[in-house]
Amino acid sequence: MACESWSAKLDAYVDGELSPSESKALAAHLQECTSCAAYALGLVQMKRSIAAAGKRYQPGAEFREKIQKTIGRKRQRGGSWYWKIVAIPAALVLILSVAVNLYVDRENARRDRVYSELTDLHVATLASATPVDVVSTDRHTVKPWFQGKIPFSFNLPELQGTDFTLVGGRVTYLAQSPGAHLIYRLRQHEISVFIFQDRGDGTAASAPISMLSFTVESWTKNGLRYFVVGDVGAKDIESLSKLLRDAG
Amino acid sequence: MEVPDQRVSAATFEELALPLFEQLYNFAHWLAQDASEAEDLVQETYAKALRSFSGFQLGTNFRAWTFRILRNTFLTSRTGLKSAAVSDDEVETIASTAPDPETVLLERAAREMVRQALTELPVPFREILLLCEVEEMSYEEIAQVLTIPIGTVMSRLYRARKALRALMVERSKGAPHGV
Numbered sequence: 001m002a003c004e005s006w007s008a009k010l011d012a013y014v015d016g017e018l019s020p021s022e023s024k025a026l027a028a029h030l031q032e033c034t035s036c037a038a039y040a041l042g043l044v045q046m047k048r049s050i051a052a053a054g055k056r057y058q059p060g061a062e063f064r065e066k067i068q069k070t071i072g073r074k075r076q077r078g079g080s081w082y083w084k085i086v087a088i089p090a091a092l093v094l095i096l097s098v099a100v101n102l103y104v105d106r107e108n109a110r111r112d113r114v115y116s117e118l119t120d121l122h123v124a125t126l127a128s129a130t131p132v133d134v135v136s137t138d139r140h141t142v143k144p145w146f147q148g149k150i151p152f153s154f155n156l157p158e159l160q161g162t163d164f165t166l167v168g169g170r171v172t173y174l175a176q177s178p179g180a181h182l183i184y185r186l187r188q189h190e191i192s193v194f195i196f197q198d199r200g201d202g203t204a205a206s207a208p209i210s211m212l213s214f215t216v217e218s219w220t221k222n223g224l225r226y227f228v229v230g231d232v233g234a235k236d237i238e239s240l241s242k243l244l245r246d247a248g
Numbered sequence: 249m250e251v252p253d254q255r256v257s258a259a260t261f262e263e264l265a266l267p268l269f270e271q272l273y274n275f276a277h278w279l280a281q282d283a284s285e286a287e288d289l290v291q292e293t294y295a296k297a298l299r300s301f302s303g304f305q306l307g308t309n310f311r312a313w314t315f316r317i318l319r320n321t322f323l324t325s326r327t328g329l330k331s332a333a334v335s336d337d338e339v340e341t342i343a344s345t346a347p348d349p350e351t352v353l354l355e356r357a358a359r360e361m362v363r364q365a366l367t368e369l370p371v372p373f374r375e376i377l378l379l380c381e382v383e384e385m386s387y388e389e390i391a392q393v394l395t396i397p398i399g400t401v402m403s404r405l406y407r408a409r410k411a412l413r414a415l416m417v418e419r420s421k422g423a424p425h426g427v
Contacts, residue, residue: 009407011405011409015380015387015405017387017402019388043409045410046412047380049359049362050362050377050378051380051381051384053359053360053362053363054278054366054377054381054382056277056278056363057274057277057278058273058274059269059270059272059273059290060283063273063287063290065268066291067269067290068266069289070294071262071266071294071298072262072263198354212378
């Protein structure tokens, strides 16, 4: 059970009824006290399930009409044009902006999911005893190795005169579709390059973004989707991306 | 705003009252546990509200005012009078015999189970939970609807949650486990 001194306030806290200073103090307490935190979590869950379960009964269409007739004023009276001109476009804008925000949120969530999966792949591969199945610094060895193993072909850049070296490659999977996983080295850092078929349902291309100290860049070219993942800075990720883009 | 003439008043009333229609109906149905009784309640609420709308001061909380009318209408109805037969002592007993919360159970609880538990709760608990969680009213608004002090809102809400938890824990214990 929650601590004596705070338990009385936990309900008001989750209901948003505490003053800002009390709320802040209680939030700090929750950081330290497991039993209060568990109790508060339970309350929040209960609030949510009541809110969902409580929206239960819908009035029938006939009854709705009856009420509208009872209390509604006559339609199409002077003054109603105002609503058509001002309110309807405003409502449309509102609906659109909500829809756009929802869409953007969903897209961002999907992108974050894909990126974090790729980051996991990158880390898991490097941690394995045999990170690559074809070990070669020669792109003319690595590229043909993938033939027959994945359902597409790609070009790799010439690295002479750059700081990057090719380590090798392996077949990988993302969302049940096979792809190429190439590993490059830059100074002491490994960088993963993932190439998949672009199925159009994937994520939008993006400039380098940071996730958990990894940088990820992505683009599509000639029906292929590229992801570059590494713990180096955005600038290095960008220059490797540029080499790949120019080659592909 | 000046005292509105009859026409403006009707227009304003519709603008304020119609958007509450679905919420009022849902609340009425939860209280009465019957569709046709709920319709009667909503209709009577609107009629009463319209009649006394001139006494309603713009700027005060219209939603709380309307819900209060609905609730009072319910309490004086046949079903309402029966439901009010639960004394405060009984309500207290249900709450205080409640075992500790098992938050995991609550999380997993199906919506149907919550609904069932809400239905079984005494009206004073059911209504305060609905006002707080479904209508998302502030304590201040709830106090206006139920015509009780804010302190009572807080303690009743606390007891209502405890009672609901107890009902759900009891039900999930009764349910068969595993295969």
